[in-house]
Amino acid sequence: MPQRPTAPALRIAVVATTAAAAAALSVLPTATAAPAPDSASATAPTVSRDVAPAAGVLPAAPGPAAQTAAAASSAAAPAAQAAAVRTSALSTAMAQLGKPYSYxxxxxxxxxxxxxxxxxxSKAGKDVPRTSSAQASAGTKVSKSNLKPGDLVFFYKPVSHVGIYAGDGQVVHASTSGQPVKVSDMDAMPFNSARRI
Incomplete structure (x- = not known):
């Protein structure tokens, strides 16, 4: 029958184990003692340590969701800038209402x-061609049903007139001799095409 260790032997084993654990923990960063949930029932303080990652371990690469969000953000910036240019151009054109037409x-x-x-x-910081026929090739084509304020709308065949879409089926344009810069119903003229700058 195996012999039970004596109390002094147990005490020596506990001290040796505690010393070994302390030596092993001494290589880790400084410990912070977590507060005991209930000092009456706590038998020993809980110790937590912040451990730095091992040298040579790289951070995880961003996942597909993060990559998609980053791509959408970088794509949205130019689109937002282009929309701001169109809004500014429309505002400038509207500020010219009542000014005379001159070929x-x-x-x-x-x-x-x-x-x-x-x-x-140009006041919005964007150069476009000078003539309506050249403007009809600028930017990207958009359908009549997808017009947004600030889009260019062209009339007649071949193109001989242009206005800036103002929303709700209206365009701001310098129409013809004797007529000032004005807002007109887009359907009052034969629609040809539209472009988004």
Whole structure:
């Protein structure tokens, strides 16, 4: 029958185990004692340690969701800037209401149709071609059903007139001799195409 260890032998074993544990923990960063939940029932303090990752371990690469969010954010920035340019150009064009039409004029005291467009976009920081036929190739094509304020709307075949879409089926344009810069119903003229700058 095996012999039971004596009390002094047990005490020596506990001390040796405690010393070994302390030596092993001494290589870790500084410990912080976590508060005991109930000092009456706690038998020993709980110790937590912040351990630095091992050298040479790389952080995890971003997952597909993070990559998709980053790509969407970088794609949204240019789209937001382009929308801001269109909004600014529309505001500038609306500020010209009532100014006279003059063939070949590009502002600021008088405009023809494409002169109004090029003036409004240049004030928004975007250069567009000077003539309506050249403007009809700028930017990207959009359908009549997908127009947004600030889009360019072209009329007649071949293109000979342009206005800036103002929303609700309206365009701001320098229409013709004897007519000031004004807002008109888009359907009052034969629609040709539309472009988004």
């Amino acid at each position: 070949g004029a590009d502002g600021p005291s008088a405009f023809d149709c494409s002169g109004l467009v090029s003036y409004a976009f």
